[in-house]
Amino acid sequence: MTVRVLSIAGSDPSGGAGIQADLKTFAAQGTYGMAVIASLTAQNTAGVRGVFSPPASFLAQQLDAISDDIAVDAVKIGMLGSAENIAVVDTWLATHRPPFVVLDPVMVATSGDRLLDENAESALRALLPRADLLTPNVAELAVLVGDEPARDLDGAIAQGKALASSTGAQVLVKGGHLGSAGADGDQLATDALVGPDGSVTLVPGPWVSTTNTHGTGCSLSSALAALRPQRESWAAAAVDAKAWLTGALAGGAALGVGQGRGPVDHLHALFPATFSTQEWSRIAPIRAAIETMPFIVALADGSLPWVNFRFYLAQDAQYLREYARCLARVAALAPDQDAQEFFAHSSAAALEAEMGLHRTLLTAHGESLSGIETSPVTTAYLDHLHRCCATGSYAEAAAAVLPCFWLYQHIGERLGVLQAQRSSADAHPYAAWIETYADPAFAAATTSAIGFADRAFQAGSPAERDAMIAAFERSSRYEWMFFAQGTDLPAWPV
């Protein structure tokens, strides 16, 4: 029978913490998840805007609906919001206590926002002895033992011992925020399971360098509740919950959710990140550099001088002719007819549509495409593409040509949005360029190119995969340099 786990907690509409995180976590541990909503928050990855707790009588009604019908193997208790809600949960536990109870004493969010009425702290303290395991963060642990927040793991463990002994529950001391050094100097995020008898079991884990930490506490406590019925002890559940959370932390950035401290990827083990999602997140600094570089900013608002745009267009025309040859080579290497058609068609489109655009823009200004000298950056980018497509595998070649689709589609879409916000009266000097790359047909081609690269990665050998990653990142870097040369004039003679 599937393990049935209940969360009694608050709602986080942004999906990274609270009930939403708990249900994803329960699913990730292969259990059947249920959720009773004690409180509602209006929050996102940047912080909490509001809290609303429905009447406590309705919390009681939800709990009774569960226990009248379903046997619950474990419960995780999170944000309860008010003293009245705490009293309802206390009463429910007195008669319907499931075999395993994890209590995450949610008082203050990572963002510093309060999630519990001030007058409810003593009620929460009184509820703690009903739990088997408490999972306070450093700040909550300090409040619960009436001390200053610990500054290192030893200090937090000492407070954990005090809390375990006064409540009779085990305490998982979360050292994540504190950090600690491993034997070989690696930074660790070590937690510690402290028993009421003063026993301490360290649960070490690697430190994950990420800003995606929203909801880590909720996710860890719900993983513990879901794993405990499937393991021999809290220590065994803690080791496995920690390993799962480390993977979720590492996968968080690739989700691309939110502007603040983003969520972790609860389902990372079910849906491993693809080549494209992983690489798109890895080139985030390059994307940010492109989005904010003077050439793109001036292209977006139309203030880019013609001399700079002309230089860029002339170089890009040189680039497109060779890029089209590279795409034709990818077509020649393609493992199936779909891929062959796509890359052959893209090769033709680079010559017809894109180079046609450049020719039109240049001739409108009385300039021609002939007699252009190829700049060092253009040469370097093309040498890289030619090498990948001439001597590399299909997979490497498909990865090398991908940034040219994807970064242009990305920039085109952004500039298209800005363009749409402008009044139609202000003619934009480079509107035709923006329209070409903001075109939904170009977005569709980009989606196809991403799909072909992902499939090649899946089918690729370890060496081919490494080559794909290196080729994609190098091409992305060259895309940035290619735009940059457009403002680094005095101009290369065109």
Ligand SMILES: Nc1ncnc2c1ncn2[C@@H]1O[C@H](COP(=O)(O)OP(=O)(O)OP(=O)(O)O)[C@@H](O)[C@H]1O
């Ligand atoms: N950067 C990190 N790398 C590895 N583990 C981390 C990191 N940050 C937090 N953790 C781990 O995440 C778990 C939750 O700890 P944390 O102290 O962040 O909880 P919390 O403050 O209750 O979280 P939240 O309020 O965001 O839900 C712990 O196991 C901790 O070790």
Ligand SMILES: Cc1ncc(CO)c(N)n1
């Ligand atoms: C609903 C909810 N519960 C708990 C936390 C603590 O992270 C949060 N931010 N939101």
